[in-house]
Every structure is written in C-alpha cells, then in structure tokens.
Amino acid sequence: MDSRKEAQEAQGEGWTMGIAYKTGEGCYRIDCPVVVNRRDGSVLVRVPAGAFEMGEGQGGGSEPKHRVELGEYWIGVYAVTNRQYGAFVKATGHRVPDKADYGEAVWRGGTCPAEKMDHPVVCVGWDDARAYCRWAGGDLPTEA
Numbered sequence: 194m195d196s197r198k199e200a201q202e203a204q205g206e207g208w209t210m211g212i213a214y215k216t217g218e219g220c221y222r223i224d225c226p227v228v229v230n231r232r233d234g235s236v237l238v239r240v241p242a243g244a245f246e247m248g249e250g251q252g253g254g255s256e257p258k259h260r261v262e263l264g265e266y267w268i269g270v271y272a273v274t275n276r277q278y279g280a281f282v283k284a285t286g287h288r289v290p291d292k293a294d295y296g297e298a299v300w301r302g303g304t305c306p307a308e309k310m311d312h313p314v315v316c317v318g319w320d321d322a323r324a325y326c327r328w329a330g331g332d333l334p335t336e337a
Contacts, residue, residue: 226238226239227239227270228267230329230330230331232328232329232330233273233277233280233281233328233329234277235269235270235271235273235277235329236269236270236271237267237268237269237270237331238267238268238269238270239265239266239267240263240265240266240267240268241265242262242263242264242265243262243263244260244261244262244263245260245261245263246258246259246260246261247259247260247261247337261337263337266334267331268334269331272313272314273313273314273325274310274311274312274313274314275299275300275305275309275310275311275312275313275314276305276310276311277314278290278314278317278325279305279310281324281325281328281329284328285324285328287321287324287325287328288321289303289304290314290315290316290317290321291303291316292316293315293316294316298315298316299312299315299316300316319333
C-alpha cells in the first residue's frame with residue numbers, strides 16, 4: 194500500500210498489531226508497525242516518511258544523484274503466495290499464471306499443486322501483479 198489513506202483503510206479492514214511503549218506512570222504510546230490485510234492475509238509493515246539519495250551520479254547517461262522525499266507507506270513483508278493468488282483468481286476470474294517464459298510454470302490446468310501453495314507465485318507480469326494489488330486494496334510500489 195502506498196498512501197496514508199490506504200494504510201488507514203487497511204487498519205480499518207484488517208487486524209492491527211501494535212507495540213505498547215510505557216511513556217510514564219500509567220501512560221502508554223501504541224505504535225502499530227504492522228497490519229494484516231483481511232482480503233488476502235498479507236502482513237504489511239509501515240514505512241515512515243523520509244528522504245534518501247537516488248541515482249548514481251556517475252555521468253554517461255545515468256541519473257544524477259538527487260534527494261527524494263517519500264511519504265509514509267505500507268508494504269508487504271512477504272511475497273504473495275500461490276494460495277493468495279489463487280483466491281484472487283477465484284474472486285476475479287483473472288488468468289492463472291500457467292505460462293512461463295523459460296522453464297516450466299508451476300500452475301498447470303488452472304490449478305497449483307498442493308505442495309506449492311505456500312510458495313511465492315511466479316509467472317505473473319506487471320499487469321497481473323497490479324491487478325492483484327488493487328484487488329487486495331493496495332498498489333505496486335514505484336521506483337520512487
């Protein structure tokens with residue numbers, strides 16, 4: 194998830210996990226660094242707003258080094274599994290990932306083998322990943 198609004202919606206729709214910090218006698222501050230998305234069960238971690246240097250600054254057509262400020266966003270801790278992707282396919286009718294550019298696809302005949310259900314989904318393109326993220330209530334992260 195890449196915006197505060199989406200993070201707030203995720204907290205409203207998911208289970209919030211937090212850490213309580215004692216700040217004084219009888220006073221606590223709750224920090225909620227992770228949430229669980231109810232739609233797909235993904236664990237999301239909050240990335241606070243901040244700045245970083247982007248670019249190489251090496252010349253020769255490379256991007257010059259520059260400072261980028263990002264707002265707070267939420268991102269998945271783990272890769273999307275075949276089980277999660279299967280729920281998305283079932284709910285939306287999206288294509289199954291049964292075509293590989295090289296090697297063999299894990300999914301065959303519209304299904305994933307039971308022993309591979311908790312493995313990361315493969316053979317999905319950018320459009321497939323974005324459709325999944327939107328179904329789950331988020332979006333793909335950007336370069337910056």
